[in-house]
Amino acid sequence: MAWLALLLLSQLWALAGTSARVRSSCSVPSGEQPWVDNIQVLMEDSVMPSTLPNPSVLIAMNLAGPYNLEAQEDLTNELESSDTADLTTGQVALTIMALNSSCRNPGSKVSDLQREMESWSPPAPREEATAFYSPGLAILALCQKNSEATLPIATIFAKALLANTSPFHVGTGAVATLALTCMYNKTPVGSGDSYRNLFSQVLKRIVENISMRIKDNGIIGNIYSTGLAMQALSVTPVQPAKKWDCEQTMTIVLDEIKQRKFQNPMSIAQILPSLKGKTYLDVPHMTCRGDQGVAPTVPTYPIPVPTSASNITVVYTINNQLRGVDLLFNVTTEVSVNGGSVLLVVLEEAQRKSPVFKFETRMTSWGLMVSSINNIYENANHKTYWQFLSDGTPLSEGVAEYVPFNHEHITANFTQY
Numbered sequence: 001m002a003w004l005a006l007l008l009l010s011q012l013w014a015l016a017g018t019s020a021r022v023r024s025s026c027s028v029p030s031g032e033q034p035w036v037d038n039i040q041v042l043m044e045d046s047v048m049p050s051t052l053p054n055p056s057v058l059i060a061m062n063l064a065g066p067y068n069l070e071a072q073e074d075l076t077n078e079l080e081s082s083d084t085a086d087l088t089t090g091q092v093a094l095t096i097m098a099l100n101s102s103c104r105n106p107g108s109k110v111s112d113l114q115r116e117m118e119s120w121s122p123p124a125p126r127e128e129a130t131a132f133y134s135p136g137l138a139i140l141a142l143c144q145k146n147s148e149a150t151l152p153i154a155t156i157f158a159k160a161l162l163a164n165t166s167p168f169h170v171g172t173g174a175v176a177t178l179a180l181t182c183m184y185n186k187t188p189v190g191s192g193d194s195y196r197n198l199f200s201q202v203l204k205r206i207v208e209n210i211s212m213r214i215k216d217n218g219i220i221g222n223i224y225s226t227g228l229a230m231q232a233l234s235v236t237p238v239q240p241a242k243k244w245d246c247e248q249t250m251t252i253v254l255d256e257i258k259q260r261k262f263q264n265p266m267s268i269a270q271i272l273p274s275l276k277g278k279t280y281l282d283v284p285h286m287t288c289r290g291d292q293g294v295a296p297t298v299p300t301y302p303i304p305v306p307t308s309a310s311n312i313t314v315v316y317t318i319n320n321q322l323r324g325v326d327l328l329f330n331v332t333t334e335v336s337v338n339g340g341s342v343l344l345v346v347l348e349e350a351q352r353k354s355p356v357f358k359f360e361t362r363m364t365s366w367g368l369m370v371s372s373i374n375n376i377y378e379n380a381n382h383k384t385y386w387q388f389l390s391d392g393t394p395l396s397e398g399v400a401e402y403v404p405f406n407h408e409h410i411t412a413n414f415t416q417y
């Protein structure tokens with residue numbers, strides 16, 4: 001009798017994945033499609049053997065339908081041979097989804113991630129919301145492989161999210177929505193009702209928070225969280241009180257693409273699925289045929305690169321007031337650089353003028369991140385990092401992308417997250 005009940009339960013779990021999903025979406029007008037093709041080609045061209053293999057790029061190119069099949073194959077092979085011991089939890093999760101999207105078996109990477117998540121200690125209630133970003137990716141990846149085995153971890157994740165009191169973070173909320181929507185869809189009605197209630201309660205809270213971050217122009221959070229937020233709002237089984245205008249968000253995203261806001265391969269990887277009407281929940285349903293990828297004749301849209309012959313002056317302050325770090329300082333300099341230069345050039349110029357402005361960087365999926373200034377290093381265990389601000393407002397781009405204006409005051413502040 002017991003085995004019959006078990007059999008019935010597992011059948012229900014198997015069926016539950018196919019439950020209907022609510023989906024609101026909108027699409028890119030056909031006349032605007034070349035802009036989307038342009039950034040996709042830019043993203044695919046970033047795949048090179050010398051660079052860090054980026055699983056988000058592979059997911060995006062597979063969801064969109066790859067143009068550069070050689071890049072797709074190379075990236076898939078590189079990710080397949082990567083060793084989970086060298087990767088963080090979030091990177092393993094993205095690698096699993098990327099291999100799935102290429103119809104490859106992620107093999108032991110799934111059990112490695114499952115094991116790691118079984119010993120995961122959830123963030124304390126006052127810890128930064130971004131602490132849920134990578135665990136959210138992990139639950140999403142595990143849910144897509146075996147939702148039943150993921151249930152205990154997803155329950156801990158959902159309860160910890162409910163208990164968290166720190167300010168809401170759109171990108172993290174979007175990833176959590178994708179993860180919990182996957183769990184919700186795959187938990188059978190009836191036997192799994194208490195879990196479904198928990199997931200929908202948490203989803204309701206997150207989706208309301210995301211919808212409160214929709215600006216009048218349609219941007220959700222900031223322009224770089226909008227892609228993931230669009231995915232979240234288009235799959236969630238619980239709708240926000242305020243209806244989301246997908247078309248309006250699509251229009252502003254296309255405008256920003258035309259303004260060259262999406263040149264970084266990682267920013268493209270996070271916006272492209274939404275532009276193609278796809279989400280990370282589509283990853284397990286990919287069909288991999290060898291005949292995809294007829295490259296579009298990419299029109300050369302003349303996107304003007306803003307350059308200026310004249311120099312600009314940037315005021316640059318480095319500040320460390322964190323207790324426990326020996327050296328306290330607040331030093332300001334003025335540097336002159338070519339108009340149109342990125343912030344990195346300002347940092348280099350300041351370093352050239354004085355050793356106090358010495359800095360180091362490390363390579364990440366988003367490009368160069370500043371890891372130290374004046375010999376004070378970021379430290380993941382202490383949750384410290386160098387934050388960049390313009391006249392007191394945090395920048396929404398990194399130093400290799402942000403272009404300062406004349407007389408701007410940039411501060412690098414050593415702080416905690």
Ligand code: B12
Binds near residue numbers: 091367380386417
């Ligand atoms: C967590 C997080 C952080 C943490 C990372 C450390 C940690 N251990 O958690 C901290 C707080 C340090 C951080 C810092 C910054 N971040 Co941040 N961050 C994120 C977030 C929410 C998740 C990243 C993550 O864990 N990914 C999952 C793992 C598996 O991928 P990963 O590639 O291994 O992750 C690494 C990189 O993402 C890197 N990283 C994180 N942020 C940034 C930003 C830049 C510019 C670079 C180059 C690298 C980088 O740190 C991660 C851990 O090592 C993303 C959101 C998103 N949509 O991606 C924003 C995000 C990537 N960050 C962003 C920004 C703007 C910054 C800052 C420039 C903010 C500032 N004003 O100073 C700084 C970097 C400054 C510097 N020193 O160079 C933007 C980038 C947009 C863009 N076009 O460049 C994002 C997309 C958020 C947003 N929507 O605005 N960030």
